[in-house]
Amino acid sequence: MPSAPSRPQARRAPRHALLSRFATVAVVLLLALSLGLARPALAQDPQAPDYDAWNKLAEQAEQILESGSANDARLQTIRDEVVKWRERFKEAQGINATRIATLKDQIAALGPAPTEGQTESEDIAARRKELNEQLSTLQAPGLQAVESHGRADGIVTQIDQTLRARQTFALIRKTPSPLNPANWPPAMAEAGQVAGKIYAEARDRWDSTGGMSGFTARLPAIAGFLLVALLLLSRGRHWIDSLPSRLSARASERSRAALIFGVSLGQIAIPLIGVILFAAALGATDLFDDWGLPLLRSVPAAGLSFFGGIWLARGLFPAPDTGVQPPLPMSAERRAKAQFRATLLASALALHQLFARTILPLSGFHSQNDTGTVPERLSEASAGVWHLLLVLFGAFCLFQLCNVLRGLRPNEASETPDYRIRVVNFLAMAGRLLALVTPVLAAAGYVTAGNALLWAAVLTLALVGLLIILQDFIADFYAMAKGGDQSARDALMPVLVGFALILLSLPLFALIWGARVSDLAEAWTKAQQGFAFGGVRLSPMAILTFLIVFAVGYSLTSFVQGAFRSSILPKTRMDAGGQNAVSSMIGYVGVALAAVFAVTSAGIDLTSLAFVAGALSVGIGFGMQQVVSNFVSGIILLVERPIAVGDWIEVGGQQGTVRKMAVRATQIETFDRTQVIVPNSNLITQPVTNWTRGSLVGRIIVPVTVTVATDSRLVSDLLREIAEDQPTVLVNPAPAVLLRSIAPTGQNFELRAMLSDINGGASVVSEINHQILERFAAAGIVLPGSVRIAQDIFLHKSEGEDKTVGEGEGEDETAPEAAPRPVPPHQA
Numbered sequence: 089m090p091s092a093p094s095r096p097q098a099r100r101a102p103r104h105a106l107l108s109r110f111a112t113v114a115v116v117l118l119l120a121l122s123l124g125l126a127r128p129a130l131a132q133d134p135q136a137p138d139y140d141a142w143n144k145l146a147e148q149a150e151q152i153l154e155s156g157s158a159n160d161a162r163l164q165t166i167r168d169e170v171v172k173w174r175e176r177f178k179e180a181q182g183i184n185a186t187r188i189a190t191l192k193d194q195i196a197a198l199g200p201a202p203t204e205g206q207t208e209s210e211d212i213a214a215r216r217k218e219l220n221e222q223l224s225t226l227q228a229p230g231l232q233a234v235e236s237h238g239r240a241d242g243i244v245t246q247i248d249q250t251l252r253a254r255q256t257f258a259l260i261r262k263t264p265s266p267l268n269p270a271n272w273p274p275a276m277a278e279a280g281q282v283a284g285k286i287y288a289e290a291r292d293r294w295d296s297t298g299g300m301s302g303f304t305a306r307l308p309a310i311a312g313f314l315l316v317a318l319l320l321l322s323r324g325r326h327w328i329d330s331l332p333s334r335l336s337a338r339a340s341e342r343s344r345a346a347l348i349f350g351v352s353l354g355q356i357a358i359p360l361i362g363v364i365l366f367a368a369a370l371g372a373t374d375l376f377d378d379w380g381l382p383l384l385r386s387v388p389a390a391g392l393s394f395f396g397g398i399w400l401a402r403g404l405f406p407a408p409d410t411g412v413q414p415p416l417p418m419s420a421e422r423r424a425k426a427q428f429r430a431t432l433l434a435s436a437l438a439l440h441q442l443f444a445r446t447i448l449p450l451s452g453f454h455s456q457n458d459t460g461t462v463p464e465r466l467s468e469a470s471a472g473v474w475h476l477l478l479v480l481f482g483a484f485c486l487f488q489l490c491n492v493l494r495g496l497r498p499n500e501a502s503e504t505p506d507y508r509i510r511v512v513n514f515l516a517m518a519g520r521l522l523a524l525v526t527p528v529l530a531a532a533g534y535v536t537a538g539n540a541l542l543w544a545a546v547l548t549l550a551l552v553g554l555l556i557i558l559q560d561f562i563a564d565f566y567a568m569a570k571g572g573d574q575s576a577r578d579a580l581m582p583v584l585v586g587f588a589l590i591l592l593s594l595p596l597f598a599l600i601w602g603a604r605v606s607d608l609a610e611a612w613t614k615a616q617q618g619f620a621f622g623g624v625r626l627s628p629m630a631i632l633t634f635l636i637v638f639a640v641g642y643s644l645t646s647f648v649q650g651a652f653r654s655s656i657l658p659k660t661r662m663d664a665g666g667q668n669a670v671s672s673m674i675g676y677v678g679v680a681l682a683a684v685f686a687v688t689s690a691g692i693d694l695t696s697l698a699f700v701a702g703a704l705s706v707g708i709g710f711g712m713q714q715v716v717s718n719f720v721s722g723i724i725l726l727v728e729r730p731i732a733v734g735d736w737i738e739v740g741g742q743q744g745t746v747r748k749m750a751v752r753a754t755q756i757e758t759f760d761r762t763q764v765i766v767p768n769s770n771l772i773t774q775p776v777t778n779w780t781r782g783s784l785v786g787r788i789i790v791p792v793t794v795t796v797a798t799d800s801r802l803v804s805d806l807l808r809e810i811a812e813d814q815p816t817v818l819v820n821p822a823p824a825v826l827l828r829s830i831a832p833t834g835q836n837f838e839l840r841a842m843l844s845d846i847n848g849g850a851s852v853v854s855e856i857n858h859q860i861l862e863r864f865a866a867a868g869i870v871l872p873g874s875v876r877i878a879q880d881i882f883l884h885k886s887e888g889e890d891k892t893v894g895e896g897e898g899e900d901e902t903a904p905e906a907a908p909r910p911v912p913p914h915q916a
Contacts, residue, residue: 136183136229137176142236145169149243153250160251160457167247167606174240180233184226191223248610255602258456259540262533266472275470282379282447282462290375297374306372313369320362348412349403349561356392356399363391382446382462390442397434400550401427403557415556416512417496417504426492433485437546440478444539448474452539453602472535479530479538486546487523490516508556515552519545540602547600555593559586626692634690641682649674668733668749672726714769718752721768725749731771731778736847738777740770779846785818786846790839790856791828795870800827800835806867810859811841814852818842834872 149166152158158166198216202208208216264271294303367387370376376384405423406412414423444451446461448471458465465471494516496509522545530538563582570579595608615628649671657667726749731737735746737756744758754771756764779786794803804825811823823841830836839856843849864871 135180137173137180137233137236139232139236142173142240145173146239146243149247153243153246156250160254160454161459163247163251164606167244170240170243170247171606171609174237174244177233177237177240181230181237183229183233185230188223188226188230191219191226195219195223244610248607251604254456255453259453259537260534261536263450263472263535264469265531265533266469266476266535267531268469271469271473274467275473278466278470279474282464282466285462285464286376286379286383289377289379293375293377303373306374309372310369313365313372317362317365317369320358320365324358324362349557349564352399352403355402356395359395360388360391363395364388378463382460383442385460386442386446390438393441394434394438397437397550398431400553400557401430401434404553405430413560415504415508415560416493417498417509418492422492426489429485429489429492433482433489433546436478436482436485437543440482440539440543443474443478450475450535450539452536452543454604455536455539468535472530472533475535475539476527476530479542480527482542482546483523483527486519486542486549489549490519490523494520511552515549519549544600544602548597551593551596551600555586555589558589562586562589630690630692634686634692637689638682638686641685642679645675645678645682648678672749676723714767715752717769718767721772722750722752722754725754725768725771731776731781735781736779737781738779739766740774742766784845784847785842786849787840787842788846788849788853790841790853790860792837792839792860793834793872794837794864795834795872796830796832798835798869800837802867803835803837803869806863806869807837807839807860810856810863811839813859814841814855816843816845816848816852818844 149170152162152166195216198212198219199208201216297303298305364387367384371381371384403412404415405418405427406414407424407427408420418426440451445455445457447465449455449465449468450471466474493512496513496516498504498506498509522541526538526542528538529535529541559582562585563578566579566582566585595603598608599605617627652674653667653671657670660667662670725731731746731749731754733746733749736744737746739756742756742758742764744756744764746754747757747763748755753765753767756766758764790807792803792807804827807825808823811817811825812819817823818841821842823839826838826840828836828838841852843852
């Protein structure tokens with residue numbers, strides 16, 4: 089049997105925990121201090137921009153926008169330049185900010201300016217005029233920056249409107265119908281011409297780069313790329329595919345799911361690297377230029393679509409022998425069908441990624457952008473024919489997949505969240521509809537719109553599937569970190585992380601459905617400027633600063649509170665109630681200071697909310713007067729401490745032990761083990777009896793009644809001896825026996841004794857009553873109750889023998905029938 093740890097060892101773990109917490113808080117404080125010291129350096133006045141160069145660029149941009157001759161790439165380039173200037177102007181708005189603030193303070197120190205009809209001294213008026221002139225001079229660069237910032241913002245907005253209008257026009261524009269048979273031969277001929285141009289380019293570059301000799305010089309690099317690519321695509325992919333099943337058999341139950349997910353990422357990375365190396369090998373031949381390089385550059389995106397789609401299909405619809413818990417409640421047969429159809433859909437998306445926009449126009453969103461394409465793409469009529477074939481293939485695969493996904497129902501064996509099933513059912517319904525609509529649009533000539541809707545729907549399904557897999561992985565990883573407890577998968581932390589993933593994926597959904605990166609950047613810029621709420625301007629950075637500073641303050645408060653509670657207060661002479669009051673006050677003050685510092689650090693001006701707060705104060709006063717009353721009462725109780733945790737109190741007819749004191753209410757545990765929540769205002773406004781406050785010493789009173797003929801001195805001596813025999817009865821003051829009254833029913837005594845612990849008063853009274861019955865019976869002392877019982881029995885027996893006995897003699901005034909019933913002894 090192991091020996092008990094020594095006292096230093098027993099204290100080591102709490103001490104290490106305390107030191108760890110102290111180190112964490114110290115690091116946070118050092119970071120905050122370093123940032124605070126760095127802010128003065130970062131807050132230096134920026135340099136004034138070159139307004140001549142800006143005006144030249146702005147005039148040129150406005151002329152291009154008015155003419156409408158620039159393409160999308162040119163407009164995007166101009167927009168990027170204007171955005172850079174706009175950032176400079178935003179920084180320049182703070183020029184001379186420190187000096188301006190100082191001048192405003194100096195002007196305010198002179199007092200309010202005289203109103204109409206009033207005058208001030210000449211010295212003050214001259215000084216005010218001088219300071220105002222200096223202020224106007226210092227504010228001029230900032231005002232010029234504000235004006236230029238507004239002009240730049242207007243140009244950016246106009247460019248965005250132009251690009252969106254062009255995109256909308258491209259989506260709704262009708263092109264020649266691909267169903268027209270007259271367009272089919274040109275489509276074949278133009279595709280052959282593109283292939284011929286690529287071949288001709290390769291042949292010309294073969295001759296220009298030295299022919300076989302030049303190829304021989306590049307052969308080591310080409311062979312290396314090809315060898316590694318073939319190895320990764322053949323053996324590497326097979327090894328990665330078989331690794332999850334082998335690990336699932338060897339891994340522990342708690343780490344199997346997370347480990348399989350991590351290894352399965354190689355199913356995307358290994359073959360994708362192989363495809364990229366294969367494209368790099370073709371590029372290393374130096375045989376491709378303007379016609380071949382656009383296709384080679386589209387190979388990685390096509391490979392990612394294909395292998396990523398296969399990985400998603402295996403993750404969402406796993407085979408029974410993989411040991412992976414299915415994310416969706418489906419039978420094994422339906423999962424196999426869904427996996428096959430999802431793989432076909434991934435291949436259709438890969439073909440679209442390979443040829444769309446590089447060779448074929450009308451490819452969907454942003455198809456009007458002609459950068460990264462071959463020098464001469466197919467005509468719109470020919471591109472519509474090829475797009476129709478791809479759309480039909482993709483729509484067929486999408487429709488078949490959505491047929492399998494629709495109608496999902498939760499079952500008892502699966503723990504799939506209900507919201508996930510509803511989302512998948514909705515996407516399946518929408519996907520089937522789009523799979524029917526998009527081929528019709530493409531056939532009618534709206535090829536761009538058909539491509540945009542179909543492939544955006546496919547990517548949306550893929551992104552939702554990725555989110556489902558990531559949420560399950562986070563839940564499995566959290567369960568593994570918690571020691572393999574599967575119930576931890578449904579804990580709050582995985583749910584919050586999953587919700588954060590959904591929020592972070594919203595920009596990706598926007599990009600899928602036609603938004604540009606510049607649109608997201610502009611939205612973020614607008615969000616950083618904040619929004620007005622009740623006269624207060626809030627921004628994401630201000631909110632984030634508030635949360636970080638408040639979290640640091642709250643953590644520091646918790647650390648200080650824990651240090652006082654565990655290390656400092658136990659070494660003082662305060663009782664448990666006083667220690668709890670001090671730690672509670674530290675918590676309230678710390679949270680209040682953290683909130684104040686957070687508001688100040690975030691730059692939130694609450695002065696504008698004063699009018700709103702004043703208007704709401706009346707309603708809040710009426711609606712929350714009880715809450716405020718209880719809060720103030722709680723503060724008073726913590727300061728004055730008339731009661732403390734562990735006290736035995738009686739208030740409002742409720743009696744029990746104080747278990748917890750909060751700001752709003754106090755929790756009392758009665759002797760029946762029931763919890764009573766008492767508002768703190770009741771403890772202030774109502775009479776409260778505290779039996780144990782300051783001392784556990786208390787008095788008990790035991791009433792005793794004996795017959796009139798009993799020797800009173802003997803009763804007093806016996807009662808005193810009985811009290812003195814109790815171990816918790818104090819000797820000083822000694823127990824007292826009082827003869828309170830003499831009545832026809834008997835002599836009424838009271839035994840009064842002081843106990844060292846009043847909490848055991850009930851048991852002491854019970855033991856004294858037992859001793860009274862035993863010792864009085866031994867001493868021949870008769871209690872009135874026993875006399876009455878004997879007389880009741882005698883009268884009951886003589887009632888049938890002589891009913892007229894006593895009729896002429898009269899009734900005895902002290903007959904037992906007229907005596908009151910004895911009162912049981914009081915239990916304290």
